[in-house]
Amino acid sequence: MDSLPPAAARHLWIGLMTLASTITTLALACATPFPALAALAALHVRRQDGIILMLAAWAVSQGVGYCLLGYETTVENGVWAGTMALAAIASLLGADGAARLLPHAHPAVRLVVAYGAAFATFKMAVLAGAWALDSGWAAFAPDVMARQFGRYAMILAGLLALQHLADRSGRLRRAATA
Template structure:
């Protein structure tokens, strides 16, 4: 089991962090194709915050958001309207707010499960809160933030986070791929 002092995990094998960013981007594309409008940016942001150095986490979220937008506009046929572009931008801003909230949790002294859960919950609140605030400026359906929709978004993100943590734990089990890093996350 990974310990708190091993977070964020630093690449020991060449290309591990880059491979993880590619995995995050690939997951974003696959989940965007599968789930269309509910890409699990909270899961992607929270897991990236916990397992990657800060700069790589930012890169992972940026690439995941860009990949999601490309799939949406070039494959799924999102409408080419001002409000569609504005919502895409709002989602990107919310994804980075989720990452910032998750990174803020890393300052707390806790074991890995508590850290991951805290990063996820903080990221979810930031993400949904920012998107809810965007409804004051952008057109939105009346039920966009109904309890059932928010619960569905939470479930999809929770399942994606569990899958990503499992995938990372499997990769880290080789111990030759990652090394522990003591101290706060470095930029």
């Protein structure tokens, strides 16, 4: 099977990961796996495309939250929405920066390091929002953080499996290099 043109492969990859994120968001009641998406994007697409993915996943997450889960349209929720957008982008930039520090490392090592950086930068950005709003502190309890880290790691494994299936189809091989 022929590969898609590079731009089409990138767009299809972003769409596929956004769809997978949407399914996860619905399953977890709006807990979008931004660190998992960021780590995978850091290794598979250009930074610009990773940012597009993060914003697409964020937009869908907001749609799910406000349209399907009945989130209230309050100023505080609006600020949290903006915080989550910034945290999603920070997560991607953290993962991308960490992955770039290890250009010759085994891909599995790069992925683990990118995931750790993505999770840390995501949580730091959310912490800034919690501080600004003086709310959301429960998300930083050690047991909650451990559960989130583990849950997002499992989602990353699932996204990685999806990535491998897409690679095996031959259609998306050029997404990362284009």
